[in-house]
Amino acid sequence: MTPMSTPRLDDPLAPAREATAEMLANRQRNFSLPQPFYNDARLFALDMQEIFEKEWLFAGMTCEIPTKGSFMTLEVGENPVIIVRGNNGAVHAFHNVCRHRGSRLCLKDKGKVAKLVCPYHQWTYELDGRLLFAGSDMGETFDLGAYGLKPVHVKTAGGYIFISLAEQPPAIDDFLVTLEHYLSPYDMDNVKVAVESSIVEQANWKLVLENNRECYHCNGAHPELLNSLQEFDDTDDPRATPAYKALVERKQADWDDQQVPWQLKRFGKRNRLTRTPLLDGTVSMTMDGQPACKKLMGRLISPDMGSLRILHLPNSWNHFMGDHAVVFRVMPLGPQQTVVTTKWLVHKDAVEGVDYDPEHMRKVWDATNDQDRQLAEENQRGINSKAYQPGPYSETYEFGVIDFVDWYSERMLENLEHTAPHLRLAQG
Template sequence: MNLNTSQMLEDPLANVRSAAAAMLLNRRPNYSLEQPFYNDDRIYQLDIQEIFEKEWIFAGMTCEIPNKGNFITLNIGDNPIVIVRGAEGVVHAFFNVCRHRGSRLCVTEKGKVAKLVCPYHKWTYELDGRLIFAGSDMGEQFDLNAHSLKPVNVKVAGGYIFICLAEQAPEFEAFTEALKHYLEPYDTENLKVAVQSDIVEDANWKLVIENNRECYHCNGSHPELLNSLQQFDDTDDPLATPEYKALVARKQQDWDDMRVPYALQYFGKRNRMTRTPLLEGVVSMTMDGKPACQKLMGRITSPDMGSLRILHLPNSWNHWQGDHTIVFRVLPLGPQKTLVTTKWLVHKDAVEGVDYDPENMRKVWDATNDQDRVLAEENQRGINSIAYQPGPYSETFEFGVIDFINWYSDRIIENTGHKPA
């Protein structure tokens, strides 16, 4: 794909957009993608521009920034982002880039500040992004108001923080309103991160998501997880057994009595949520199936809440139980490198060593995450071979993967302006 100078100045990915859209428009339905979508740096850059810079991305939880001045940072491709709690509890998001000469403002993953101060030349910003100090050397005509931090679209719902780097963010209200409803019982502002893990996987981000969207591999790969997890989360699943359907009916009666939502909801192919039981007699994703935390969340009165599963493409899946919550965030680092962050949340008043043991709490998903890392990395190594060609997905076992790839294809095609005729 050779680009002339004028094309590079106007759009360095112009030819890549056209080639990618053509491959997606002509791809074989229910088959995996062509090799460049998993290992080519130009397609990776396209993913960053057309997915991660244009769609709503899960960034973090509001309980991570409980007080004024608390902040968290993350990177979307080459874009450093800072999210900070401002006055009156308002959550702000900005490009973490000083308006002077572009240095990062906040250089740690999290912290607390009175103001946002650039470490380079001490330009100082209010927590709402306004520049309030640039020294006396910028001249009398210098306009502070013209140099505020560049804002990032931010939405808060059910304790989740979502950001969108696009100037015009896509519609998101239906999902966020449902999220507030489903997470009301958990009082998400009054949680805390009990423990966190960060894993860098040597695999394309789409392979990480594909692996998550099916349990075809679970029996052979996840003994710890299958101590608690049902391999299906919907009675309409073609593999759902009569025993599972009967268990669902019994549990849904209990959840009705507790006034907690459970119905399966889809929001296109991108987002979904549903509450489903864990295995009979199991109340938590632990090695013995017993609660990992003795202090329950919000107004929950029983640890036997199954798992409220929440999917948000392109970068998050989640399990909300009665005693603790597990949230996952996926961020691409390169064409064959992905950061997977897992956070275990508990009631903010739960005491480590008394109400919960972090090692016990994280054991199942530490094992599962590492197993998934190996699977994704081996998948990547095979895809890099000259022998690779797209293979068929199982419509029975891998319908979730099909939905993800269809969503991804649709977004790339539409966001690049190559809609089918």
Template sequence: MSHNDLLNITCASLVDASDRMTELLEKRQPNYSLPQALYNDPTLFRIDMEEIFQKEWLFAGMSSEIPKKGDYFTLEIGQNPVLVVRDAEGNINAFHNTCRHRGSRLCSQHRGKVANLVCPYHQWTYDLKGNLLFAGTEMGQTFDMKQHGLKKAQCKTAGGFIFICLADTAPSSDFDSFLATLEEYMAPYDVENTKLAVESHMYEKANWKLVIENNRECYHCAGSHPELLNTLLEWDDTNDPRAPQTFLDYYNQQAADWDEQGIPHRHQSFGLRNRIVRMPLKEGVKVMTIDGAEGCSKLLGRFTSYFQGSMRILHLPNSWNHMQSDHFIVFRVLPISAQETMVTTKWFVHKDAVEGVDYDPERLRKVWDATNDQDRILGEENQRGINSVGYQPGPYSETYEFGVINFIDWYSETVLKNLKE
């Protein structure tokens, strides 16, 4: 069989997969979980990667992870290695982490610091803006270095959050409006004056959508997350249909304090994809530690009180976040395969906070280490059950699982839209 024959078979199979994906999404029953293949089929997973993770804006990391010239971190979006680096002017750039010579990864470490980007294979050298500086005389006199700079990934920052997009033309929709609001709501935290205190990488044997679905409801919290519910109120936001009047009264009391301090808090939504809202924690609780007491002795930014609740930031398809007075926690979800996902959690504190004096990393991470592992088990058991020949889509509760419904609707609409473009 010739190369062209193989290529034709591959193209035909992708067309078949796209048609199958379209049919499954168009015929899915509203407010029900998805058909089995959308949770475990490798071919349809490839469609997810191409239509969601290679076309949509993704949360990559925080600007304070790379505070100085030459600081970088890397991430893997499916089979696409990406490099995020700060240049000499302080700008943050994202590049495809692949050399323009023969494609080798430039940076193999998770994070580091460089003067220039040097390929370890044949030492082609690029500056921090991606320009090719050195390729050796072996390439000949006619070789044009200007035509062989690194390929950029699109990159935007707001409020310390770094977002990247691998598409040649990034979707616009209302993303810039979200970024403007994120900048406003994150201003009190002064992210540039924070630092990464600790991070974890959790490997979960479950489809990425099951990871997000689990996050988008607290229906399971009472039976699964005792550590988390020491401090967290289970209501999703101020629009949660389950929220009793006692909670709304408590929120209004907290909101009056935040208004007096000039701290943004009101619910802001941008379609089904992005949401920001500041929510109070349980009464008397400062932050989301195991006992509700402070996690760091240095407050962030311009906060003068620990009682700032948790500002929740949702960004589909791959991030949720909890921003608090003395530390904040960001979560990033990256698919590995149809039934494997990597969940990265990062804790940030004031840049002048001293480990072992102002904060204890183990204390900071205790609640979410426990919660993440509990969610991992739930997700993996969910995946095992879905893989059964006995699985069929089941109904979501419109009251307790409205966040899941919103996610599945966003996912379905986005995939269908991108497939048709």
């Protein structure tokens, strides 16, 4: 008797795909999205399938898996992933799913192992994913080579780890080459995570990103952050003042002297890097604007490096200063729930209590993260109202939000059309 093949169930999201493609094709540019994009469970499922399972995601830092056998895990929706350091420093990523009966292999957020061993029936895998042991009960003809762990695409650059669950991920190498160049002064092989926090926001992930992409709200919401942060990203900002432009010119000359990259680089709307000064007289994102760590990062000789701002859509923004860095990762948990993880990085030889005080280092961004959480949650509550309809973005203050929403809409439409070729709709 021929074994039955797995029946293909009709796509339960097919109607949602049609409706989503139509809404995106007909959306009003420079306006917020229709309500379902922020609170509908079916549309959230599409976000996970068409964005988070197909784009490159920031997963973590290479310093978090420093030696052979070091691993970290994360959840991309319903897809558990493991990232592990193998032989010769190689970084591997796999679906954190045993090929026997599907149990998760690694149950902790981080750790170190000699081999990857399933806690259920002790199937054992090499760090490169090969199945080494499945017990004698599988029979003499069992082919170990046919049951290795399923790989996940992984790339590293500048101390960052990016993963993609797609069969064929989008191109990213140009950005990674530039990221490596911009972070070379920081010697990212010699950093460590000084402190880490995760907060759960009761808001859709896109609201979390939209809030981050503008400082329209900063004056009314972020007193701690504005002790050091300039409102403008760069001199292209239409609101940039003559005084800011003069400060930028002066600081860029200093950075040139130190051979530290600062030029604004864009890779479509997905990736962006720029170094911009902090407020004149401040050198770090701390309450007093002074260094949080006495030991500077990498080969830097001055703490006055402004902030190297790095954007990676759909799930990360970052600030690199002379004395420490702050990296952020956004992961959706549900239609109205998102986890934001923040990590503060310092030179690996910096000594806690001597070179830095973790509480002092994290104070500004702990306050800012909580303020942003409240803003996003109140935004979500209002959007859930029957009174909500898409509202206009300010092209002067919210151009970063416009770029994000455009990027999201373009990628969602393109990925939807690839999944369902009959959806041939262009944005209006």
